[in-house]
Amino acid sequence: MNGVAERSAEWIYRGIWLGLVHCFRVPDGPPLLPEAMQGELRVFHPSRSYLSYLKAYFWVALVLVDLLILVGWIVIFSINPTVGWILAVPALVIAILPDIIAYIAIHLRYDTIWYAVSNRGLYVRRGIMVIAEHTITLENIQNVSVRRGPIEQLFGIATVVVETAGASAHDEESSFMVGNQTIMVGLEDADEMGDLLMRHVRASSSAGLGDDMDRSRDRGWNATDLELLEAIRGELKLLRKPP
Amino acid sequence: MSDDRPSEWRNEDRGDGDSPTLDPASITRPDDSLLVYYFIVSLLTIVAFPVVFIPLFIRFKTMRYRFDDSGVSMSWGFFFRREVHLTYGRLQDIHVTRNIIERWMGLAKLPIQTASGSSGATMRIEGIRDPQPLRDFLYSRMRGARSTNQSDGSATVLLQDILGELRELRAERGAAN
Numbered sequence: 001m002n003g004v005a006e007r008s009a010e011w012i013y014r015g016i017w018l019g020l021v022h023c024f025r026v027p028d029g030p031p032l033l034p035e036a037m038q039g040e041l042r043v044f045h046p047s048r049s050y051l052s053y054l055k056a057y058f059w060v061a062l063v064l065v066d067l068l069i070l071v072g073w074i075v076i077f078s079i080n081p082t083v084g085w086i087l088a089v090p091a092l093v094i095a096i097l098p099d100i101i102a103y104i105a106i107h108l109r110y111d112t113i114w115y116a117v118s119n120r121g122l123y124v125r126r127g128i129m130v131i132a133e134h135t136i137t138l139e140n141i142q143n144v145s146v147r148r149g150p151i152e153q154l155f156g157i158a159t160v161v162v163e164t165a166g167a168s169a170h171d172e173e174s175s176f177m178v179g180n181q182t183i184m185v186g187l188e189d190a191d192e193m194g195d196l197l198m199r200h201v202r203a204s205s206s207a208g209l210g211d212d213m214d215r216s217r218d219r220g221w222n223a224t225d226l227e228l229l230e231a232i233r234g235e236l237k238l239l240r241k242p243p
Numbered sequence: 244m245s246d247d248r249p250s251e252w253r254n255e256d257r258g259d260g261d262s263p264t265l266d267p268a269s270i271t272r273p274d275d276s277l278l279v280y281y282f283i284v285s286l287l288t289i290v291a292f293p294v295v296f297i298p299l300f301i302r303f304k305t306m307r308y309r310f311d312d313s314g315v316s317m318s319w320g321f322f323f324r325r326e327v328h329l330t331y332g333r334l335q336d337i338h339v340t341r342n343i344i345e346r347w348m349g350l351a352k353l354p355i356q357t358a359s360g361s362s363g364a365t366m367r368i369e370g371i372r373d374p375q376p377l378r379d380f381l382y383s384r385m386r387g388a389r390s391t392n393q394s395d396g397s398a399t400v401l402l403q404d405i406l407g408e409l410r411e412l413r414a415e416r417g418a419a420n
Contacts, residue, residue, distance in 0.1 A: 120388055129342065139385075167362055173363070235409040
């Protein structure tokens, strides 16, 4: 019985998803990434715990709102039972319908968040009504912060906020649509992600402000080159003083 | 790929390879359907329709883009003319946003940012049909998008050559002595 309910729920969800894809042009499947972003590319959703985290909020809100509706209805019923009976059906609809919509919205929200990290760039896509994509190169990262609220700690997830030197969003604008913050919510491995990004930032020889590529590229020697330079020094010493 | 060519040429070649279908220089005007989008957006304000639509209409009519080798310029306005210039190398963030109306019409906005202190996007490229190739083009020109291994490799080869020459020189001198 339980299996049937789950399967039909999945079918309904898939139907809604197809409706969104066809009627509202929500892109189906993983995002198209710039070709230049290859190299250790990892494309992923937030952690499953993020879904549980959203649902925890959902259940708390559901219990509070439905309790309020129930108390209101009982008050009306005790004052005037006839009006109470008439209002029973609308009250039930008000109590249940938004819950279903919210529950589906939570799943849609989760499924439309995509992250992609390579050793060159970072990409985030999110949104259903407004689809916002944000692409930056790791070279341009100025700082990485990891934020954890009390409830997030409970679920073992965190939000990684990556900032570039770009202009910040206006007050009335969502920072997902414009601005210099790349916000990655619901990451289980937030610390590793932060470390990974910061490693790239430390390895970079520029300030990430669009410094001249050709000059900064040749500035550092790698290990092989240094070894060769030492060998050359050795050769020159031997040349000066023949044995 | 030979190493003796100037690095700009190599960049050029690779830039073309990244977006074979798009010639950004061909984008000079927003797509015509942007006017329809502006019209719909203005209609949504109901009473304020003329106040909202007339500036948007002028904006649409006067909007020009110029993508060249080093950067992009955008100008708009009739009474109040604006021009924005920026170079690809100084791009910090590339966003692509599409709301429902824009998606229905196949349009997209690309707010792009440089490291200026102001708030809001430096340039809002609007009315772009199929934003993917343009996004890829801009990304591939951003600093740090390209691999640096190429030149590291050439430096290594050069050092190996120098070392080889020195060893030969020493061997010759040793033979002469």
